[in-house]
Amino acid sequence: MASTVDSNFFSSVPALHSNLGLLSPDQIELAKILLENGQSHLFQQWPELGVDDKEKLAFFDQIARLNSSYPGGLAAYIKTAKELLADSKVGKNPYDGFSPSVPSGENLTFGTDNFIEMEKRGVVEARNAAFVLVAGGLGERLGYNGIKVALPRETTTGTCFLQHYIESILALQEASNKIDSDGSERDIPFIIMTSDDTHSRTLDLLELNSYFGMKPTQVHLLKQEKVACLDDNDARLALDPHNKYSIQTKPHGHGDVHSLLYSSGLLHKWLEAGLKWVLFFQDTNGLLFNAIPASLGVSATKQYHVNSLAVPRKAKEAIGGITKLTHVDGRSMVINVEYNQLDPLLRASGFPDGDVNCETGFSPFPGNINQLILELGPYKDELQKTGGAIKEFVNPKYKDSTKTAFKSSTRLECMMQDYPKTLPPTARVGFTVMDIWLAYAPVKNNPEDAAKVPKGNPYHSATSGEMAIYRANSLILQKAGVKVEEPVKQVLNGQEVEVWSRITWKPKWGMIFSDIKKKVSGNCEVSQRSTMAIKGRNVFIKDLSLDGALIVDSIDDAEVKLGGLIKNNGWTMESVDYKDTSVPEEIRIRGFRFNKVEQLEKKLTQPGKFSVED
Ligand SMILES: O=c1ccn([C@@H]2O[C@H](COP(=O)(O)OP(=O)(O)O[C@H]3OC[C@@H](O)[C@H](O)[C@H]3O)[C@@H](O)[C@H]2O)c(=O)[nH]1
Numbered sequence: 228m229a230s231t232v233d234s235n236f237f238s239s240v241p242a243l244h245s246n247l248g249l250l251s252p253d254q255i256e257l258a259k260i261l262l263e264n265g266q267s268h269l270f271q272q273w274p275e276l277g278v279d280d281k282e283k284l285a286f287f288d289q290i291a292r293l294n295s296s297y298p299g300g301l302a303a304y305i306k307t308a309k310e311l312l313a314d315s316k317v318g319k320n321p322y323d324g325f326s327p328s329v330p331s332g333e334n335l336t337f338g339t340d341n342f343i344e345m346e347k348r349g350v351v352e353a354r355n356a357a358f359v360l361v362a363g364g365l366g367e368r369l370g371y372n373g374i375k376v377a378l379p380r381e382t383t384t385g386t387c388f389l390q391h392y393i394e395s396i397l398a399l400q401e402a403s404n405k406i407d408s409d410g411s412e413r414d415i416p417f418i419i420m421t422s423d424d425t426h427s428r429t430l431d432l433l434e435l436n437s438y439f440g441m442k443p444t445q446v447h448l449l450k451q452e453k454v455a456c457l458d459d460n461d462a463r464l465a466l467d468p469h470n471k472y473s474i475q476t477k478p479h480g481h482g483d484v485h486s487l488l489y490s491s492g493l494l495h496k497w498l499e500a501g502l503k504w505v506l507f508f509q510d511t512n513g514l515l516f517n518a519i520p521a522s523l524g525v526s527a528t529k530q531y532h533v534n535s536l537a538v539p540r541k542a543k544e545a546i547g548g549i550t551k552l553t554h555v556d557g558r559s560m561v562i563n564v565e566y567n568q569l570d571p572l573l574r575a576s577g578f579p580d581g582d583v584n585c586e587t588g589f590s591p592f593p594g595n596i597n598q599l600i601l602e603l604g605p606y607k608d609e610l611q612k613t614g615g616a617i618k619e620f621v622n623p624k625y626k627d628s629t630k631t632a633f634k635s636s637t638r639l640e641c642m643m644q645d646y647p648k649t650l651p652p653t654a655r656v657g658f659t660v661m662d663i664w665l666a667y668a669p670v671k672n673n674p675e676d677a678a679k680v681p682k683g684n685p686y687h688s689a690t691s692g693e694m695a696i697y698r699a700n701s702l703i704l705q706k707a708g709v710k711v712e713e714p715v716k717q718v719l720n721g722q723e724v725e726v727w728s729r730i731t732w733k734p735k736w737g738m739i740f741s742d743i744k745k746k747v748s749g750n751c752e753v754s755q756r757s758t759m760a761i762k763g764r765n766v767f768i769k770d771l772s773l774d775g776a777l778i779v780d781s782i783d784d785a786e787v788k789l790g791g792l793i794k795n796n797g798w799t800m801e802s803v804d805y806k807d808t809s810v811p812e813e814i815r816i817r818g819f820r821f822n823k824v825e826q827l828e829k830k831l832t833q834p835g836k837f838s839v840e841d
């Protein structure tokens with residue numbers, strides 16, 4: 228029962244006052260927080276005690292969740308919201324006082340001695356790392372109905388992104404454990420941040436596939452909660468238009484990963500276990516693991532507390548620009564400026580043309596691919612201070628120029644790459660730039676929008692994402708000495724792409740360039756119309772001439788040599804229109820499918836030495 232003090236406190240809100248008898252002491256505390264923070268409107272339509280009581284309690288369940296899942300609780304959320312909304316109303320530039328310039332970072336070119344060294348160093352470090360995939364986003368721009376990590380990374384083998392990520396981590400784990408001489412086997416932890424939109428489907432995908440070979444104990448799912456929507460500049464929480472006992476909520480952004488990791492207790496556990504690195508990555512970059520070993524090597528060599536992976540960026544491309552920001556007071560930081568903010572920031576600070584390419588044909592600002600490598604110790608220390616809270620922003624769509632009303636409710640958001648914003652100037656914050664063909668090909672845009680991307684800019688579609696895998700693998704094999712025929716140009720779903728030989732391999736076949744080079748020898752050639760899928764570990768390519776389709780699957784104890792002339796009718800590519808709903812969604816968004824006319828397929832399930840020739 229409410230005490231007299233409480234009664235007095237609540238008497239100004241009669242609709243709530245008359246319901247106090249329903250509430251537990253904890254719920255009364257929450258009600259107080261709401262009233263103290265200007266939220267009495269939430270109770271305006273509440274009927275007297277005895278009516279809708281179950282719904283009223285459900286309302287407080289939601290309030291309790293919103294309060295506990297945000298660092299500092301709802302009071303902090305509302306306070307920050309008021310401040311940010313006031314700034315937004317007066318048009319305050321979030322970069323006020325800062326001037327942008329082009330930062331300098333590490334440049335890595337695939338195949339150079341330095342690159343090969345960095346890769347080897349990265350493999351050594353891999354067993355000291357934990358991997359964190361942020362996969363709570365809906366992928367609204369892609370519009371795919373399922374979860375994005377379940378999409379095939381490529382359709383030659385049909386391996387989905389999640390499987391590829393897990394197999395890559397396992398391959399790194401094995402290689403790294405082998406190098407370390409202390410004999411202990413370490414399992415690399417793999418964390419997936421989900422949300423209500425993705426959680427159960429991510430868990431189902433893992434369970435239906437036995438975690439793709441990873442130990443279930445190695446995988447942790449952390450679910451992010453949505454945050455309360457805001458109706459006006461006073462940060463009044465928005466009620467669901469269809470349910471007066473429910474607050475409208477929206478995603479808070481990938482920045483939640485830091486507070487979730489902090490509150491999970493995992494960071495402490497990892498430190499105790501001797502881990503040193505945390506690697507963050509996003510849901511659909513099929514090339515990412517080409518870049519991981521070398522960039523981890525850079526982090527270790529340069530002793531970076533923060534290392535962001537970057538690629539050359541085309542002006543106006545929807546990827547953030549890594550920027551050096553120098554404040555009038557002298558302090559400076561190297562930080563991502565998000566793609567929608569780069570152009571206005573540049574225009575406001577002495578770059579009248581804004582976000583444009585320079586003489587290289589690229590933006591002078593490296594493009595952030597949001598793959599961050601953090602050193603665990605300093606990371607944990609910092610989170611201890613901040614509780615994992617990340618600098619937030621608000622992006623309300625106003626009804627008119629008075630900026631007093633919103634078109635629809637808004638909310639605070641945060642981004643994981645804003646983590647360095649609170650770091651002291653002594654922190655070693657760097658970035659590593661790699662080739663686009665090697666490191667970045669996300670699947671973010673639906674076919675219609677991709678076809679409208681300005682010529683020369685990347686499409687970031689399912690079509691370009693898959694073609695990028697074949698191009699990267701072809702280029703890597705070319706650099707290893709294989710004559711892979713040049714690509715042809717083709718228009719698929721309205722996008723002109725280069726179609727290279729459809730070459731794929733399992734991560735355990737070759738994680739780093741020096742390993743791949745050991746698997747290839749003699750005079751090898753692969754024609755453009757060919758398909759080659761290597762699914763075994765000990766598969767060696769020697770004096771192979773491939774003109775057709777070749778699929779090889781073998782157990783680890785089978786050593787397989789591929790050689791001689793292998794020629795067959797192969798797999799042809801057929802165009803598919805993305806509007807053709809008779810074709811499964813994950814295929815039609817690519818604009819093509821394979822017609823498997825003829826192939827040489829070998830499956831080796833017994834130990835021994837084998838030779839595959841036609
Ligand atoms: O609330 C969220 C939102 C997003 N995410 C995840 O965060 C990742 C990135 O989300 P989006 O694809 O929407 O990100 P964007 O394309 O808008 O920009 C992001 O990637 C490209 C970089 O250059 C940008 O700097 C970065 O913000 C995805 O893996 C998504 O699942 C969450 O886990 N939770």
Ligand SMILES: [Mg+2]
Nearest residue numbers: 364366367368
């Ligand atoms: Mg987004």
